[in-house]
Amino acid sequence: MLSIDRSIVEAIVAHARRDHPDEACGVVAGPVGSDTPTRHIPMDNAARSMTFYEFDSMEQLRVWREMDERDEEPVVIYHSHTATEAYPSRTDVSFAGEPGAHYLLVSTRDPDREEIRSFRIVDGVVTEEPVRIVDAAVDPHAVQSYMFGQSPATVDYECSGR
Amino acid sequence: MAIEVRIPTILRSYTGGAKVVEGTGDTLGDLLTDLDSRHSGLRARLVTDAGALHRFVNVYVNDEDVRFLGALDAKLNDGDSVTILPAVAGGAFGFAAAAAIAQHKLAAVATVADGEAGRRVSAAR
Numbered sequence: 651m652l653s654i655d656r657s658i659v660e661a662i663v664a665h666a667r668r669d670h671p672d673e674a675c676g677v678v679a680g681p682v683g684s685d686t687p688t689r690h691i692p693m694d695n696a697a698r699s700m701t702f703y704e705f706d707s708m709e710q711l712r713v714w715r716e717m718d719e720r721d722e723e724p725v726v727i728y729h730s731h732t733a734t735e736a737y738p739s740r741t742d743v744s745f746a747g748e749p750g751a752h753y754l755l756v757s758t759r760d761p762d763r764e765e766i767r768s769f770r771i772v773d774g775v776v777t778e779e780p781v782r783i784v785d786a787a788v789d790p791h792a793v794q795s796y797m798f799g800q801s802p803a804t805v806d807y808e809c810s811g812r
Numbered sequence: 813m814a815i816e817v818r819i820p821t822i823l824r825s826y827t828g829g830a831k832v833v834e835g836t837g838d839t840l841g842d843l844l845t846d847l848d849s850r851h852s853g854l855r856a857r858l859v860t861d862a863g864a865l866h867r868f869v870n871v872y873v874n875d876e877d878v879r880f881l882g883a884l885d886a887k888l889n890d891g892d893s894v895t896i897l898p899a900v901a902g903g904a905f906g907f908a909a910a911a912a913i914a915q916h917k918l919a920a921v922a923t924v925a926d927g928e929a930g931r932r933v934s935a936a937r
Contacts, residue, residue: 673903693900701905707870707877714897723821731904739904745868747822747898 652752652768653782654678654726658690663764665692666730666756673703673730674756679717680725687725687752695729702741703729726768728754735759736767738776746771752779815843815888818895826854840871841884843894858896859884870897 658678666674675695678687691713696706717723727748731739736755738746746753749772757765770777814834819827827833833851837843841859848855858869864883865871871878872895878886888894 675900677900697901697903699903702901702903704901705899707872707879707899710870710897710900711872711875711877711895727900729902734904739902741905742902745899745901747820747868747900749822 651780651782652687652726652754653685653784654687654754655786656783657786658687659766659783661690661692662728662754663756663766666758667761669695669730670758671700671732672698673700673732675703675705675727675729677713677724678726678728679720679722682721682723685725689722700732724748724751726754727751728756730756730758732758736765738769738771743771743774743776749773754781814890816893817843817847818893820896820898822898823854823857823896826851826857837888839884839888840873840878840886840894843888844884868899870899871895872897 662676662678665676668674673695674692676690676692679689679691680686681688693713694706694709695703696709697704714724729742731737734757736757738753738755742753742755753769753771755767755769759765766781768779768781770779814836817833817835819831819833824830833847835843835847835850837846844855844858858866858871860866865878873881873886873888873892878884881887
């Protein structure tokens with residue numbers, strides 16, 4: 651499952667809408683091993699195409715080095731499909747080179763409806779996974795005086811079964 | 813003569829999990845052959861059967877993309893740092909379709925060229 655902050659999802663969708671009808675692409679970095687995307691980095695689509703995207707190799711080197719220096723990794727790699735569904739194409743699968751990343755696809759084919767799906771792509775095998783959108787708009791430090799030992803930023807509404 | 817090589821996650825199965833390895837070589841091609849002698853299989857993930865650099869990887873010497881330095885012929889010096897990254901690319905359109913369109917375009921250009929050549933030939937007659 652991909653857990654991602656609502657503000658990041660909104661920024662990704664805004665990027666995809668802005669670049670429509672060209673495909674948009676980017677990364678969300680997070681601390682190594684955390685599986686938590688925290689830093690949104692919109693990238694240039696060097697292909698500037700409606701049907702293809704490609705990171706600019708020099709921009710990628712700079713961003714990947716920066717992640718390395720900050721002990722981050724690419725937790726999410728996203729791009730948009732602008733006329734088709736948010737499902738990985740054969741090209742997406744053949745290029746998928748980050749086995750630890752969540753491949754997030756946004757379709758902008760419908761201007762009024764958001765379509766976001768997330769996939770793992772490992773050794774050519776595509777596995778869809780649920781996306782959990784987290785509202786972390788509340789400053790976690792502001793809740794320290796709460797009587798209940800639960801941070802509103804991570805409230806999980808699922809029953810524990812007890 | 814040692815050259816530091818940074819290995820991406822997806823290829824670390826060839827280096828026993830190591831993020832950085834060392835190798836030698838006067839060119840990138842030589843370096844990859846040298847690395848493959850200790851990390852068997854690594855070269856095949858970077859170089860196609862036809863002997864060209866794979867489309868799915870980016871290789872940098874220091875701060876330069878090797879595609880602008882002669883690819884596998886890129887010259888290396890002692891102390892250089894080589895970085896390998898997975899190329900991040902994709903999109904709605906399949907390779908096969910893109911290749912087919914490129915072929916059509918080439919065919920169309922060829923047809924036009926043939927037509928012109930034909931006209932020139934008939935004009936000369």
